[in-house]
Amino acid sequence: MTRERHHRREGRERPVVSAEVAKIAQPIHKYPLLELLQPEAVQTIHQKSMEVLRDIGIAFLDDAEAQDILTARGVTVRDQIAYFDPDLVMEYVRKAPAQFTQLARNPANHVQIGGDRLTFIPVYGPPFVLDMERGRREAKLVDFENFVKLAYLSPYLHHSGGTVVEPTDEPVATRHLDMVFSHIKYSDKAFMGSVTSALNAQDSVRMAEILFGAEKIRETPALVSLINASSPRRFDDRMLGSMKVYAKARQGLLISPFVLSGAMSPVSNAATIVQMNAETLAGIAFVQMIQPGCPVIYGSFQATIDLQNGAPTFGTPEAQMALYMSAQMARFYNLPFRSGGMFTSSKIPDAQAAYESIMAMLPTLYARVNFIVHAAGWLEGGLVAGYEKFVLDCELLGMFHKFLGGVDLSDDAFAMDSIREVLPGGHHLGTDHTMRHFRTAFYRADLFDANSAEQWREMGSLDSYQRANAKYKKLLRAYEAPSLDPGVEEALKDFMARRKQELGQ
């Protein structure tokens, strides 16, 4: 009985790695945009941000070289705080490209960043992982590899991401090497570089050069790396060090304040967006001062806090408004835009996790966000990467691809003959039109059970957490690494060995 049940389930599932996986391209946004702000409001936010940049200033902390770069370009730096002339800021911001390509080692996986393209990217940064059987625990390198593999296997993620989890079992000084190597070894999608120090950024660039060639990555960036302003109004030396390295190497930079409104900015969205906009523009101008034309992404990570206990809250209506507002600002400056993700405070992939995740994520479609980090796997305010959450989120990404595919208004789609042919009260299950289209008509979410209650009970009354547990394990069992040139792999390993020795490991 148990076996039979098992077989029936297996039989219902689609193969986990299908031929079509590689063929699913980045979605292109074809719909009108949803914009909450009138053009005058965008202007007002712009003007007030300029006021912040000119009169209130942004700290560029503990980095004399960064301060010298700013001063040399005409920025006033006083007590480590940079005061920008609005015209000067805009002059440099305008040097950034409106869109750019990021290299992947499989050319079919190069990503177009900006314009009407969306890029879905895994969760970034969690020091912990969760799965149903082993619970919450510190993330290890094997978890890092697993999430890279899961991202590789999803046709709906276009990017391998960066610190998909923090491999806490590797030494802090050298784990960036293991992370970059894992991205290269276990996936053939684009990835992000380390931002934990200037040296680590330099190692990331070096490994990208080994993989792609130094010339090639100067033409087209191989890395897009995440620079967080430590809001309010501050870039620290760690981030400035990484920015300088990547800008000099002409690699992509995602400049993104990380703001919990009420803590790192005022509670109101208008003020939050003004502050974040000023921070982002200061970072982008700084990058362009180092390397005019360097690819950048205008970033915005905003959430709120529970004002009764200070806890971060996600998927809130306020954050949804903030995303739409930031999207309009990014478009105002004609820059690729990053925001959103499958955010939740929940500790487990329960209903709360899903409600909050979609509330935070669905606006990325309607606002046409170009670069969506944390599109799969996020739990517990970003402290945890969930295995089951990851594959559940990927189901939604599949739905989003379908939605973004656009409305078919061809004569065939109007199917007037079918409407005519089926009698009142009849059904369309066997019509020519249905038979021609039934395989592709609807996106099918494997993990979402549409069976009757009876069938569902027969199959063990599993909730989606349990079904996702089976799915991620099946995916990892079926995983096969994309082939990597042995010479390149050798060279990368040699580089890592040398650097680990130099770094005293």
Added chain:
Amino acid sequence: MTRERHHRREGRERPVVSAEVAKIAQPIHKYPLLELLQPEAVQTIHQKSMEVLRDIGIAFLDDAEAQDILTARGVTVRDQIAYFDPDLVMEYVRKAPAQFTQLARNPANHVQIGGDRLTFIPVYGPPFVLDMERGRREAKLVDFENFVKLAYLSPYLHHSGGTVVEPTDEPVATRHLDMVFSHIKYSDKAFMGSVTSALNAQDSVRMAEILFGAEKIRETPALVSLINASSPRRFDDRMLGSMKVYAKARQGLLISPFVLSGAMSPVSNAATIVQMNAETLAGIAFVQMIQPGCPVIYGSFQATIDLQNGAPTFGTPEAQMALYMSAQMARFYNLPFRSGGMFTSSKIPDAQAAYESIMAMLPTLYARVNFIVHAAGWLEGGLVAGYEKFVLDCELLGMFHKFLGGVDLSDDAFAMDSIREVLPGGHHLGTDHTMRHFRTAFYRADLFDANSAEQWREMGSLDSYQRANAKYKKLLRAYEAPSLDPGVEEALKDFMARRKQELGQ
């Protein structure tokens, strides 16, 4: 320890019935609309729908009076199928008002239906209920009463709904009386009438007359009742009977095909919308032929099926597109619009339920749906009303109210002094601006846990299903019925007793 923990939880929760409950009004949609279709596509759908009405026709089954009404107004009826001249259809459709008011027995709860207003309404129709402790079981009258009470207690539901669950322990012939009475007795919000037969519709009208007065409800409708086309292209005698009664009494009618694409319509959205549009317009024209100016709502219930096993599927990308398309059609005809809901196929309120629900529901905000049935409680494809799902969904409705509140762009909201006052890297927790706004700045979802993992474990590692279980029970314990005029209650009970006798119970 357990007690202390219990106390701490209690202390964290807000009072379940607060003074502000009654004050939360229907949200007004102030944002630009998200529309997927260009105006020409709307025209094309209109033209093709007219073709369906003129050449393919809509069955008005087994109701000679209905067929006579159509014939008398110039519609060709052949073999029970009505063929409408497009100009004639549009002439009658134009008689329907663009918006209208529905009476509630508490005048503060009158609802505005249409225009830029949204109305959130509970689940409609489930024969089963689910709660965590007692599991899935047949719905009884006590469940009906409970869901009416829960809807009454939610500040985010503006309407008591109709058949919130099917009270299967009451005789079929008379349960409509118990349902209407429960809506009146246990809530003071607007409600829907019975559509199970012309006689039952007549009883619903009579009870509304007892409550409000016969004159008054002729001026302003007290009932809005749900008429489903039994697609494809068909109204049955049960629905036609109810339509005639309500139209003659000038009560509101929601004319809504219920379509699972691939079964009751072609698999493509273009064809589905054409067919549904033709069905809805035929119903609306019919109502206007009986009672010109009768308030109607343009309805659209569309979902898809799993084409491998025929099961209905919800929250799909295809349904999301269909909702946006139908919304544009309703606006094209200048009619109030019904669609969407917290739909899911899931048997329990797990992550699947929440993902699907928000996918189906969030478009109701962006497309400005006016009348949103199933806004709370739906599970298992509509077969089950979930107690926990109901209160979980209500959290989201709260968020939607906040989102629809609009972006505050006042000088105070820009908080430039606060931005200036907080040093780089400082925090906004104690600023004047934060102190002035912290109570109202963010919508706070009681059921969504934002605590640290440690706090969450201390409080019992509850998932949102468990927390919702505690919440709905607490709500029902704290419930107090709104006062009802004893004379009215007496008259209603007398009427019911007489009708039950007549109906042989």
